[in-house]
Amino acid sequence: MRVKYIITIGIVLLILSGCNRRSQLLYMKDLNPAGEELVAKPPQYKLQPGDLLFIQLITSSPEISQAFNNPAGSQFLTRTQDESSLYFNGHTLDAEGFVTLPFLGSAKLEGLTLDEARSEIRILTEKLFKDASVVVKLANFRVTVVGEVRQPGTFRNFNDYLNIFEALAQVGDISENGNRKNVLVVRQTDTGSKTFRVNLNDKSVFTSEAFYLLPNDVIIVEPIGNKIFQMNVPYITLTFSTISTLILLYNFITRL
Structure with missing residues (x-):
């Protein structure tokens, strides 16, 4: 009877352990099963010195657009562009928060959102091009x-x-x-x-x-704690093995 009792307790513990393990793997497990509305407000990122921008000027004149946009800038930013292409052809905010643009001069963009930066550059383009559109993306x-x-x-x-x-x-x-x-x-x-x-x-x-x-x-x-325990199992086993060996050795010596 005692053996059956121990086996039953062991099975129950295994089942509870499995349920707890499944619970740890669930995302947002306290959500209402009937559904509920969760709203997270996206942040408005403020540009900082060192930020790399993809800036494209689009006008009715292909020649003007090509003159402003570097070779990589002639196409929209895509996943296929590598790091080096973005680095050499992008526009980086300097230590003072300014970016220098061909024909347009410098604009201070530090502390602005992307929409605000786009508007700031648009003001510069209006001095030369009335029909220009501006694309600004964060490349880093x-x-x-x-x-x-x-x-x-x-x-x-x-x-x-x-x-x-x-x-x-x-x-x-x-x-x-x-x-x-x-x-x-x-x-x-x-x-x-x-x-x-x-x-x-x-x-x-x-x-x-x-x-x-x-x-x-x-x-x-x-x-999780289980992983840490698993990583330490070899050391724990080695420690107990060493202690057991020392005890056996001590008992052997004392009996001589």
Whole structure:
């Protein structure tokens, strides 16, 4: 009877462990099954010195457009353009927050949103071209994801906004050993680095400042306790084995 009791307890513990494991893998598990509306407001990114911009001027004259736009600028920013093309043909905000444009001169864009920067450049173009259209895109929107994900690395975002779930999808999602309850997001600011802790198991993630990512954000997915224990198993086994050997050796010597 005692053996059956122990076996039953073991089976129950295994079942509970499996249920708990499944719960850890679910995103926003507290969502209402009937559906509910969750609203997250995208941030308005302010341009900073060092930002790389893709700027294109479109006029009724192909010659003028070609003269303003560099070879890579003659086409819209696409996923096929490599880092070197964007770096050499883009426009970088200098240390003072200015960008220098062919024929148009300099414009201070630091602290402006992309829409505001587009309007600022549009004012410059009106002095020379009445029918010009201006395209402004952020070319250095890169995010790094490391830790317990399937394909850690850095990737470039070609959309105006990027949320944390989209970023994780880019790297193959969090592995089974990743801690979804305590994801760390590191963000660079004017005064240094700012960190956020995000619980992806809870719908409160939508209200987090880190739900929408900003350029150069770093996502760090830490391992869950089980993974840490698994990593330490060899050392624990070695320690117990060493202790057992020493005890046996001690008993052998004392009996001589």
